[in-house]
Amino acid sequence: xxxxxxxxxxxxxxxxxxxxxxxxxxxxxxxxxxxxxxxxxxxxxxxxxxxxxxxxxxxxxxxxxxxxxxxxxxxxxxxxxxxxxxxxxxxxxxxxxxxxxxxxxxxxxxxxxxxxxxxxxxxxxxxxxxxxxxxxxxxxxxxxxx
Numbered sequence: 001x002x003x004x005x006x007x008x009x010x011x012x013x014x015x016x017x018x019x020x021x022x023x024x025x026x027x028x029x030x031x032x033x034x035x036x037x038x039x040x041x042x043x044x045x046x047x048x049x050x051x052x053x054x055x056x057x058x059x060x061x062x063x064x065x066x067x068x069x070x071x072x073x074x075x076x077x078x079x080x081x082x083x084x085x086x087x088x089x090x091x092x093x094x095x096x097x098x099x100x101x102x103x104x105x106x107x108x109x110x111x112x113x114x115x116x117x118x119x120x121x122x123x124x125x126x127x128x129x130x131x132x133x134x135x136x137x138x139x140x141x142x143x144x145x146x
Contacts, residue, residue, distance in 0.1 A: 005033045005051075008138055010059045018135045021069065021128030026135075028113045029062040035105040035112075042101055060090050061106060069125060082106045 006029040011022040036042050036054060046054065064086040071077045087099045094102075117125060122132070 004030045005037075006030045006055050006058050008135055010055075011063075012135055015131075018132055019128060020122060020124040020130050020132050021066065023122075023132050023134050024069075024113075024117070024124035024128070025062040025065065027116070027124075028065070028109060029058040031113050032061060032106055032109040033058045035109045036102070039101065039105055042105065045098055045101070057090050061086050064089070069128065073126060073128070080110060082110055 006026065008026050010029070011026040012018050033054065036046070036058070049057070064083075065080060068077070068081040068083075072080055082103060084099050084103055087094055087102050091098075122134075124132075
């Protein structure tokens with residue numbers, strides 16, 4: 001069993017936040033984190049930033065996708081936007097090259113996330129505001145949520 005690097009509790013404050021969209025963002029943030037860990041192009045980034053900072057970035061970046069996901073669901077656009085602006089908001093002094101490398105990891109993570117969503121019956125992205133028990137089930141099974 002692999003323990004998630006990004007804890008679930010970053011995506012809810014109370015039961016009202018335990019919705020499918022937040023579950024999807026929790027899953028995406030963990031995939032993004034794994035892409036950052038695996039990338040040979042991000043070795044210097046990992047050396048410059050603490051594990052806690054990288055987790056915080058993954059949480060921030062994934063939460064910034066909310067508006068773009070909503071725009072797709074409202075049929076205002078056809079794709080979720082993976083935007084460099086989100087990286088510069090978190091790391092204002094980031095270099096262009098480092099930003100491009102993080103964007104590449106974010107894009108790869110999104111593609112992987114969509115692949116897993118395509119075989120999942122929960123429909124987290126399209127039914128995002130529906131309440132889910134998945135966060136509670138993590139706690140019941142002893143999976144660390146904090």
